Amino acid sequence: MNQPILKSIKPLLRDLLANGLLLSEISNPGKRAKGKLTIATFHRVLPENLRQQYPYPGICVTPEELRWFCSFFAHYFSVGSITNLNQRWQSGEQPNKPFLAITFDDGQLDNLQYGLPVLDEFDFKATFYIPASNIDEASILWHDRIGYCTLAARNNGEKSIRKTLELAQSFGIPANPTSAFENHIIQHSKRISPEKRKLFIEALESLLQTSYPEWGRLMTWDEIRLMHQQGHEIGSHSMTHALMPQCNDQDLKFETAESKRRLETELNTEITSFCYPNGDCDARSVEAVLQAGYQNAVTTQWGKNQLNQPHFQLNRCDVNTFNNWNRKQQLSTARFALRLSGLQPGL
Ligand SMILES: [Zn+2]
Structure with a gap:
């Protein structure tokens, strides 16, 4: 049809x-x-x-x-x-x-x-x-911390998304998303080791100056x-x-x-x-x-x-x-x- x-x-x-x-x-x-x-x-x-x-x-x-x-x-x-x-x-x-x-x-x-x-x-x-x-x-739970970070990057615009992807790449996450940027980051974050993920989240928070709502x-x-x-x-x-x-x-x-x-x-x-x-x-x-x-x-x-x-x-x-x-x-x-x-x- x-x-x-x-x-x-x-x-x-x-x-x-x-x-x-x-x-x-x-x-x-x-x-x-x-x-x-x-x-x-x-x-x-x-x-x-x-x-x-x-x-x-x-x-x-x-x-x-x-x-x-x-x-x-x-x-x-x-x-x-x-x-x-x-x-x-x-x-x-x-x-x-x-x-x-x-x-x-x-x-x-x-x-x-x-x-x-x-x-x-x-x-x-x-x-x-x-x-x-x-x-x-x-x-805050680690997946929420990542979520608030990618949301902040999205709200900041393309340049911020690009910087986030560059940072992600240095932690072994592919720089070219095959799905929506937010989904790409969270899904790949689950595949890296817990130690690496912890460092990645801290680096994300520092890059994006993320704050969390009460x-x-x-x-x-x-x-x-x-x-x-x-x-x-x-x-x-x-x-x-x-x-x-x-x-x-x-x-x-x-x-x-x-x-x-x-x-x-x-x-x-x-x-x-x-x-x-x-x-x-x-x-x-x-x-x-x-x-x-x-x-x-x-x-x-x-x-x-x-x-x-x-x-x-x-x-x-x-x-x-x-x-x-x-x-x-x-x-x-x-x-x-x-x-x-x-x-x-x-x-
Ligand atoms: Zn849960």
Whole structure:
């Protein structure tokens, strides 16, 4: 078919298909997830004006959007935190509506400021994954530091982008981006060694004189304790948001066992759930999480979990506003149901 025509009718076809599949119950989330454990992933909850100032708007929902997703979950699922639902699911409990755990990665202040009030409206309890060293040091996560730097370079203009790429090249990152400049820098930063990445970030900050907004900070221990006291589960997101397959044995132990110990000391409770930073895990990291004494661990591998899914590699469903819009750019029940269904029609 003529490409421009196909491009213009594709959103319409996608909406029609999504509506048809939900009406015919084929994509009904309550039915498709029956007997399985679904785990939803969120990162940041920011009002629209702040989302526009954040380097990765794709991992943000606004409070209004979170409310929309929670309404959807309340309609189709029995909602809770990971460890609670996982134990009930494993013990054979079969609720009328299937289990869905809500998770938030990274321990950002906005989770408390903007996320918690919405969860409270539904009386939902969720799991929050915390990078313990970053909380100790009140430091911004390394991928956010890179994001704010590339955002600053973009705002400064072409010359600044060129200088950033020259600097990146001296750290082994190709100088000619094959994707958007921001994406190129962050993706290649993940492939260099942790030591080199640390030096690269410091050099970037010095080059671009980057400053970080107050609303972009992580929670403090007192704020995390507050969430825990309100019945939410706190899990470990490692010590330093390290990419686990890049860690040596000693670092793996530090990121898994020490983060568990730090969280347990601060919260005076057992920490049972772990989340691999960036979703990166391999056999060594799975073994380290197991040895540290956790009960479960989540990845970013898309999908629902069958009962035979390994407990230390649980799949999740990343929840993203922009993937669940209809052609009018409004959140759509049918579109989200289709995405959660995993049918992936390729439209
Ligand atoms: Zn993370």
